[in-house]
């Protein structure tokens with residue numbers, strides 16, 4: 275860790291500026307009255323916590339949380355509000371920006387109400403607040419009214435699949451014709467030959483990502499092409515855009531901060547990974563204006579202060595994409611450390627230090643964190659699985675086979691195996707390592723005996739198989755063998771799934787005592803910015819799962835999974851679908 279401190283260098287603690295209080299965080303209760311909230315507080319006495327305190331907002335795909343941590347990293351108080359998912363058309367997934375903001379404000383209100391009622395301390399004991407967020411999800415708003423100009427287009431939304439085709443074709447032509455195109459201006463670190471460049475990887479060298487509906491650039495292009503309000507606001511100079519961190523920072527700061535951090539920016543396809551700046555060649559390629567984008571900051575610095583509401587005046591001091599925040603929260607600060615977060619989707623990140631490692635096996639190269647404006651940028655390889663916990667939600671909401679995630683876990687527990695059944699939840703295509711927009715969900719290997727318990731188990735197993743494939747790719751790309759996997763996220767409550775994961779990987783799986791590592795990562799980065807923490811904390815293992823499955827059975831199961839994947843790929847004829855949409 276001393277090494278980390280050296281790398282971080284001098285943190286800029288003098289960034290506080292006197293912002294005028296121009297904004298009050300008025301709450302609209304109408305949009306959120308109908309949803310169930312979850313509050314939790316510790317059974318410990320308030321005086322047993324160690325001051326000072328740090329807060330973190332975790333704005334995830336399925337819910338929003340606000341948590342207060344003490345100096346030991348223990349949770350004092352938390353409040354969670356579920357978020358409405360809007361599916362206006364097949365493949366479309368949207369969130370209401372106003373509801374997102376309301377959910378954040380409600381969470382803060384509830385925690386602070388209890389904070390005072392139970393005498394935990396004063397507002398001055400809360401030294402900073404951090405933001406962590408679902409990444410890639412893109413929103414545009416009017417800078418004068420602060421009103422969203424569109425519903426946020428969520429990361430797993432696939433409405434842009436025809437645009438992905440358009441950009442892939444554009445790349446194809448450029449590869450053929452040009453010697454000065456984007457991909458040829460920078461050399462791949464491993465010396466890969468640009469002539470062999472696949473069109474979908476045309477920009478990978480610069481931004482670390484392949485063409486996919488997943489990333490923000492295509493979502494922005496869609497907004498400027500299809501959303502009249504966005505176009506008009508831009509023409510008037512009133513349009514701001516960003517990922518959810520930007521939307522929250524803008525509103526929490528009363529319209530003073532239009533910022534994002536390097537981790538979120540690295541998910542847009544518009545940031546150059548080598549310079550950590552917006553790149554004109556990338557914005558030109560995607561035909562999106564550069565002037566509407568937020569300023570890119572480090573992940574840990576006092577950006578400004580919160581304006582209005584119960585945290586008025588408290589520094590806003592960290593922003594991290596949720597998967598990167600989990601890396602920080604799991605204390606994965608050393609090169610070769612990895613974690614897997616099981617939430618709505620499931621994301622495995624592997625720390626590659628200051629080196630940008632290009633993937634040759636279907637992974638993404640991304641920024642892991644930059645803990646201070648003068649600190650080095652640390653990179654990661656990432657493998658994302660689009661459907662993990664959302665597969666469980668699909669079983670509950672669409673199939674109606676249970677009424678809660680816990681019931682799904684119990685159902686899965688009631689059978690010894692899936693009876694040969696496999697479920698590939700490629701609802702929005704397949705992410706890593708396949709990147710196939712043409713894949714769709716399949717259930718295979720059904721027989722007269724198959725029942726809902728087998729289905730529940732096969733959904734849990736699908737997350738484990740996909741993680742296995744991501745880990746295999748990671749080991750190939752890094753040339754490294756993992757010895758254990760740290761896990762977290764809402765779905766990691768499920769011990770059955772974690773045992774299956776350990777069996778399929780053939781590795782120990784470590785679950786921390788506190789599963790709120792994403793939130794804690796944001797709190798930790800905020801705490802570092804204001805000097806509350808100066809060095810990493812101990813990773814506390816709550817449960818350890820070790821492999822119990824014999825090698826033959828494991829290999830047989832993985833073979834079956836690969837067969838199931840082959841049925842899922844190439845299901846959709848993208849060209850035909852594009853024609854139908856026109």
Ligand SMILES: Nc1ncnc2c1ncn2[C@@H]1O[C@H](COP(=O)(O)OP(=O)(O)O)[C@@H](O)[C@H]1O
Nearest residue numbers: 334335336337617618663664666679764765768
């Ligand atoms: N016991 C369980 N078994 C399986 N899935 C679970 C269990 N508990 C929670 N989940 C799943 O975890 C997801 C929520 O995790 P969370 O980390 O809060 O998500 P996000 O950060 O994406 O909003 C939900 O999709 C839920 O279905």
Ligand SMILES: O=P(O)(O)OC[C@H](O)CO
Nearest residue numbers: 334335408409617618619
């Ligand atoms: O909301 P989560 O936890 O599923 O995370 C979403 C990811 O950030 C999408 O890239």
